[in-house]
Amino acid sequence: MCRPILPNLRRRRRRSKIIARIRPTNPGSNMPELPEVEAARRGIAEQLLHDEIVEVDLRLPKLLVASDGLGLEQLVGLSFSEIRRHGKYLTLLAGDLALVIHLKLSGQLVGRGPTIPGFDAGHPVPAYGAELPHKSTHLIIYFASGSRLYVTDIRHFARVRLMPVDDLDGYFNNLRLGPDVASSAFERQWFHGAIARRPQSRLKPLLLDQTFVSGLGNIYVDEVLYRARLHPERLARTLAPTEIDQLFDAVGEIMAIAIPISGANILNGKAIPER
Incomplete structure (x- = not known):
């Protein structure tokens, strides 16, 4: 039997690494972002x-x-x-x-x-x-x-x-770096246009692409998609304008959490926001 091409969008969502106090994770994934x-x-x-x-x-x-x-x-x-x-x-x-x-x-x-x-x-x-x-x-x-x-x-x-x-x-x-997601160059109208120019891109690889936007890696892309309630394998062309807004807002909200606490301290399978 062939495996389905589309992801199962109904599968249970994971908990957030930053917002949750403790969550199993791969400690090797904590690349500085x-x-x-x-x-x-x-x-x-x-x-x-x-x-x-x-x-x-x-x-x-x-x-x-x-x-x-x-x-x-x-x-x-x-x-x-x-x-x-x-x-x-x-x-x-x-x-x-x-x-x-x-x-x-x-x-x-x-x-x-x-x-x-x-x-x-x-x-x-x-x-x-x-x-x-x-x-x-x-x-x-x-x-x-x-x-x-x-x-x-x-x-x-x-x-x-x-x-x-x-x-x-x-x-x-x-x-050829994209706009820094914590800078004024990362703005809503630009983001709508940039998403439209990458219709066949899946959301997680797209957000990880430093020529699209600059600064996000595995940790914060996961957090952003979780907060926006968007599946990481959704194609960009399937997003409604309101969902693009959700995604844009989620980037800003996650950065507003992570930057003041100097990032996520993920070690030995635990997410510890506090330093």
Whole structure:
């Protein structure tokens, strides 16, 4: 017998990871997404900007992708003057250099120092508050105040790109990222048109596509679809205008929950919203 092509839309819906206190899940699925990366942006913006860089320790060479002739040692003597985020990408500006960070599946950014409260952002393994550096620490940036910025990654997929500031626009243009779902560029009229231009796309893969919208991954796409009461395998062309509105609103509502709490801490099969 052939299996049906269409999904069973009547099957029982799962509980929400963020809204539910505890829900069985795959702890390996907690890839840093927009709320986790935004937590890193806030931590760096509030605690590490305008602090002179005095040393850079690169412990995993493949972490760094540098433009010709550039090396991290060129950051010494500079300070980060600005930090930007688009989706899951962070960009730190220092003089005429830019550092672009993507945490990929399991990266962390951790700030520590004698004069700052510190922060932990990204994947929850190793545990927040772990003694640093450890075996998964691949980059340490030391500041004049005694503060340190650690880049850690248990799976070695995270990447740090060093390039001239003048190359940033070309780099991001080549990525063809969609609008950041927490930005003013993500707006209702645009979303209706964008859905109409992708009629054959299924909803979950569509929302995961960073060239469609930027910042969502498995965790928050599941949350958005659950909140909108839409099956992840629905085709975009089957959505009524009211359902497109539901989907758009759900994105904003889930981001409004997740960003203030720095994202979902999903570990050992439990969803723990609180830090």
